[in-house]
Amino acid sequence: MNRQLHWITGLTMGTALTLAGCGGNGSSNSNRQVVPASARSAPLLVMHNGSDNKGQIDRLGPNLAVEATFQSNANEGMVLDLLGNLYAASDISASPSQFQVVHRTSSRPDEATSNLGLDREVDAPGSANLKGVAIAHQAGLIFAANVGGNSIEVYGTAAGEEATPLASTSLPGNAWDLVYNETLDRAFLAMTNGTILVIDNYVAGDFSAMAARTITPGDGMAVSNIHGIAYRADIDTLVVTDVADPGVADDGKIFVISSASTAEGMVTPDRTIAGPSTLLGNPVDLILEGNRAFIAEKSNDAILVYNNIFAGESGDIAPSRVVDSVKPEALIRDATVPLGDDVSDIDDTRISIEGVLVTSNPPLMGQPDVVVLDTDLSMVTRSFTVGGSLESVSVNQLGDVYLTADNAMTPSEGSMAVINRLGVARDGEMFSLSRDRMLSGENTGLVSPKGFDIADGLGLVLVTDNGDPAVKVFGAQAGGNVAPLYKTTLSVAPWDLDYDPDSDTLYVALVNGTVAVFEDYSVDRGTGGPDRTITPTIGGMPITAPTNLHGIVYVADRNALIVSDVGSGANGTDGKLYVIERADRADGNTPVAISIDDGNNDAVGNTQLGNPVDIAWDGSSLYVAEKSQKQVLRFDNLFDSEGGDVAPDASFAQNNPESVVLLPDYLAPARDENGLLQSNP
Structure with missing residues (x-):
C-alpha cells in the first residue's frame, strides 16, 4: 500500500483511536468512538509513587491485571513516543528534576530494572519539580509542567545527560499537567489554582503564554486543584480531574468541558462527577480511550474506570470498575503504531x-x-x-x-x-x-x-x-x-x-x-x-x-x-x-x-x-x-x-x-x- 496512506490511517495509543461522528457534546451516540480491539488489548502502564513503590511501572493486561513490573528511575508523569519509548519525569532526587527515557517499556521482562545501556537520563537544569509531560511527536519536543517554578519547560526528545532547556514558558501559576494537540498547535494546562490555561499557537508562538485563555470550571468558590487533563479533539472536549485538598481523601471531582478550544472564563461543566460513591479523593491523572476514562486515584489506591464519561447525569456517580493499585501517579496506554520500513x-x-x-x-x-x-x-x-x-x-x-x-x-x-x-x-x-x-x-x-x-x-x-x-x-x-x-x-x-x-x-x-x-x-x-x-x-x-x-x-x-x-x-x-x-x-x-x-x-x-x-x-x-x-x-x-x-x-x-x-x-x-x-x- 502507499506508505503515506499507511501513516495517515495507522492507529496509535492513548486516547481515542478511531474517529466516528464529529459534532458537539450531545447524546452518547454522537460521542461514540470505536476503539479497535488491538488498542483495547494493548498494555496499560501505571507509574507508582508511594513510599514503597516509587518509580515502579506496572504493565496491565486487557483484564487490568498486572502482567509485569519494571523499576524505573522516575516517578511522575509519563508519555510514549511512536516507537514505544517512555519519557517520564522524576523528582526522586533533589532539585533539579530529571527525565528518564525508558527503552520500549512494554517489552521489558518482568522485574527488570533501568539499564543505562538501553535507557537514558536527561537532566532538567533550572526545574523545580517536574510533574506532567506531553510530547510533540513531529517537532520532537517534550513539554513538562514545572510545579514550584510556575513554568512549562521545553526539551528536545533526543537530548542527553547534559541537556539544557530549549525554552521556558512563564505561567501565572503552577501547572500540574498538560495535554498538547500538535495538529492544532494548542496546549491545555491543568493549573493547581483550579483553572485551565489554553495556549493557541504554542510552538509557533515561541512557547509564550502571554495570550493564553483561562477556563474556570464550576462556581469558582470551592477549593480546586486541577491535576489530570485529557482532550478528545473530534468533539472538542476536555476531561479534567480536581484533587481539591490533597489532604482530604473524598473531595475529588471530574469535570467534562465541551467547546474547549474556544471556552473562556467561568464555565459550567457539561458533567461534574463528585461524591462518596465516586471514590475520588486525589485523582492525579487520567487518560481517555474512546468514551472511557481511566483515572489514577492516588489517595484511595485505585484505578477508576468510567465507561461512558461524556454522557450521563452529574452527581455522585460510581465508577464502572475499580482496580486496586497502590499510589498510582500516572497512566498511559501503549498501543504502538504500525511502523514503516527502516x-x-x-x-x-x-x-x-x-x-x-x-x-x-x-x-x-x-x-x-x-x-x-x-x-x-x-x-x-x-x-x-x-x-x-x-x-x-x-x-x-x-x-x-x-x-x-x-x-x-x-x-x-x-x-x-x-x-x-x-x-x-x-x-x-x-x-x-x-x-x-x-x-x-x-x-x-x-x-x-x-x-x-x-x-x-x-x-x-x-x-x-x-x-x-x-x-x-x-x-x-x-x-x-x-x-x-x-x-x-x-x-x-x-x-x-x-x-x-x-x-x-x-x-x-x-x-x-x-x-x-x-x-x-x-x-x-x-x-x-x-x-x-x-x-x-x-x-x-x-x-x-x-x-x-x-x-x-x-x-x-x-x-x-x-x-x-x-x-x-x-x-x-x-x-x-x-x-x-x-x-x-x-x-x-x-x-x-x-x-x-x-x-x-x-x-x-x-x-x-x-x-x-x-x-x-x-x-x-x-x-x-x-x-x-x-x-x-x-x-x-x-x-x-x-x-x-x-x-x-x-x-x-x-x-x-x-x-x-x-x-x-x-x-x-x-x-x-x-x-x-x-x-x-
Missing part, C-alpha cells in the same frame, strides 16, 4: 522520498557538514552543522539522525551523535545540547566507527568499528559514556552493514572484498563467527585485488545485495558497484549479476566511480556518496542495467561526501490527540 530497507518505489541527506568529511572551510539535497540532485534544500570528523549517517522513523564520527587527533576516540528531528527540519542550525546528544567515551569501546543501521523494531543501533574489528550494538535511546549491549568480534575489519529485520539477518561489508553474513543475529549475536561468507566473483574468479567493500544494501523484495567497492583507497578512479543475487543462501564464491565498472582502474570512465564510500536505495534508484570525485551520484533502474561503463543518471558536486541516507515522507509523523497519525506536510 530507511535502510526501502524497497517500494511508491514511497515518496523527500530528500537525500549527505555528510561531508571534511566539508569546505566554513561550510556545513550535513546537507539535504532534492532527489533530482539539483539543489541543497537544507543544511546543518554537527562538527567533528563525520562518517556514516542514518535516520530513525521519528526523524532523528544518527551519525558516527572518529577523532583524527585521537584515533581511539570514536563517537556517535543523535540529532533531534534533523530528518525533517532544523535548516541552518547546529548541534545543541538542548535537543541533541552524544554517545562517546572509553566505555563505548568505539575506536573508528563507520557504517551502521538503526533497527527501529528492536530499538537497537548496530555499528561497525573499523579500528577495533567488530559490530557493536547499542540501545537506540542510550547516550553518554555507556558500553555496548554486546559486540560481535570480526577477524577482518568491517566498513558498513545492513540488517534485515524480517529474516533477522545481518550483512557486513568487509575491507577484504567479502561479505560476512550472520543469521538469527538478534538471538545468536554472532557468536561463533559468520554463518556464511560471500566472495563476489566475475568470470568464475574472485575479484582481483585491490577490493575493499564499503557501502552495502540488502534489497529484500529482490533477495539481492548491492555493494560498493572502493578498490584502493589511494586510487581515486577504481570504484565499482556490484549486484549479488540470491543473497539469502549465497555462500563462498558467488557470481556478480551486475557490475558497474568502466574496466580501467586508471581512469574514472563514465561511471564517475572512484571511492564510492556509501550507498542508499529507494526501490529503483541507487544513490552513491562518491568521495574521490566529490560527487553524489544517482543510478536509476539499477536492476535493469546491463552493467559496464554506465554513466549515472544524475549527479551533484559535493565536497568529500562520506555518507548518504534517504528521507522518506513517513518520518516524524504527528499524532493528534485522537490518536491518528498525520504524515509530514
Whole structure:
C-alpha cells in the first residue's frame, strides 16, 4: 500500500483511536468512538509513587491485571513516543528534576530494572519539580509542567545527560499537567489554582503564554486543584480531574468541558462527577480511550474506570470498575503504531522520498557538514552543522539522525551523535545540547566507527568499528559514556552493514572484498563467527585485488545485495558497484549479476566511480556518496542495467561526501490527540 496512506490511517495509543461522528457534546451516540480491539488489548502502564513503590511501572493486561513490573528511575508523569519509548519525569532526587527515557517499556521482562545501556537520563537544569509531560511527536519536543517554578519547560526528545532547556514558558501559576494537540498547535494546562490555561499557537508562538485563555470550571468558590487533563479533539472536549485538598481523601471531582478550544472564563461543566460513591479523593491523572476514562486515584489506591464519561447525569456517580493499585501517579496506554520500513530497507518505489541527506568529511572551510539535497540532485534544500570528523549517517522513523564520527587527533576516540528531528527540519542550525546528544567515551569501546543501521523494531543501533574489528550494538535511546549491549568480534575489519529485520539477518561489508553474513543475529549475536561468507566473483574468479567493500544494501523484495567497492583507497578512479543475487543462501564464491565498472582502474570512465564510500536505495534508484570525485551520484533502474561503463543518471558536486541516507515522507509523523497519525506536510 502507499506508505503515506499507511501513516495517515495507522492507529496509535492513548486516547481515542478511531474517529466516528464529529459534532458537539450531545447524546452518547454522537460521542461514540470505536476503539479497535488491538488498542483495547494493548498494555496499560501505571507509574507508582508511594513510599514503597516509587518509580515502579506496572504493565496491565486487557483484564487490568498486572502482567509485569519494571523499576524505573522516575516517578511522575509519563508519555510514549511512536516507537514505544517512555519519557517520564522524576523528582526522586533533589532539585533539579530529571527525565528518564525508558527503552520500549512494554517489552521489558518482568522485574527488570533501568539499564543505562538501553535507557537514558536527561537532566532538567533550572526545574523545580517536574510533574506532567506531553510530547510533540513531529517537532520532537517534550513539554513538562514545572510545579514550584510556575513554568512549562521545553526539551528536545533526543537530548542527553547534559541537556539544557530549549525554552521556558512563564505561567501565572503552577501547572500540574498538560495535554498538547500538535495538529492544532494548542496546549491545555491543568493549573493547581483550579483553572485551565489554553495556549493557541504554542510552538509557533515561541512557547509564550502571554495570550493564553483561562477556563474556570464550576462556581469558582470551592477549593480546586486541577491535576489530570485529557482532550478528545473530534468533539472538542476536555476531561479534567480536581484533587481539591490533597489532604482530604473524598473531595475529588471530574469535570467534562465541551467547546474547549474556544471556552473562556467561568464555565459550567457539561458533567461534574463528585461524591462518596465516586471514590475520588486525589485523582492525579487520567487518560481517555474512546468514551472511557481511566483515572489514577492516588489517595484511595485505585484505578477508576468510567465507561461512558461524556454522557450521563452529574452527581455522585460510581465508577464502572475499580482496580486496586497502590499510589498510582500516572497512566498511559501503549498501543504502538504500525511502523514503516527502516530507511535502510526501502524497497517500494511508491514511497515518496523527500530528500537525500549527505555528510561531508571534511566539508569546505566554513561550510556545513550535513546537507539535504532534492532527489533530482539539483539543489541543497537544507543544511546543518554537527562538527567533528563525520562518517556514516542514518535516520530513525521519528526523524532523528544518527551519525558516527572518529577523532583524527585521537584515533581511539570514536563517537556517535543523535540529532533531534534533523530528518525533517532544523535548516541552518547546529548541534545543541538542548535537543541533541552524544554517545562517546572509553566505555563505548568505539575506536573508528563507520557504517551502521538503526533497527527501529528492536530499538537497537548496530555499528561497525573499523579500528577495533567488530559490530557493536547499542540501545537506540542510550547516550553518554555507556558500553555496548554486546559486540560481535570480526577477524577482518568491517566498513558498513545492513540488517534485515524480517529474516533477522545481518550483512557486513568487509575491507577484504567479502561479505560476512550472520543469521538469527538478534538471538545468536554472532557468536561463533559468520554463518556464511560471500566472495563476489566475475568470470568464475574472485575479484582481483585491490577490493575493499564499503557501502552495502540488502534489497529484500529482490533477495539481492548491492555493494560498493572502493578498490584502493589511494586510487581515486577504481570504484565499482556490484549486484549479488540470491543473497539469502549465497555462500563462498558467488557470481556478480551486475557490475558497474568502466574496466580501467586508471581512469574514472563514465561511471564517475572512484571511492564510492556509501550507498542508499529507494526501490529503483541507487544513490552513491562518491568521495574521490566529490560527487553524489544517482543510478536509476539499477536492476535493469546491463552493467559496464554506465554513466549515472544524475549527479551533484559535493565536497568529500562520506555518507548518504534517504528521507522518506513517513518520518516524524504527528499524532493528534485522537490518536491518528498525520504524515509530514
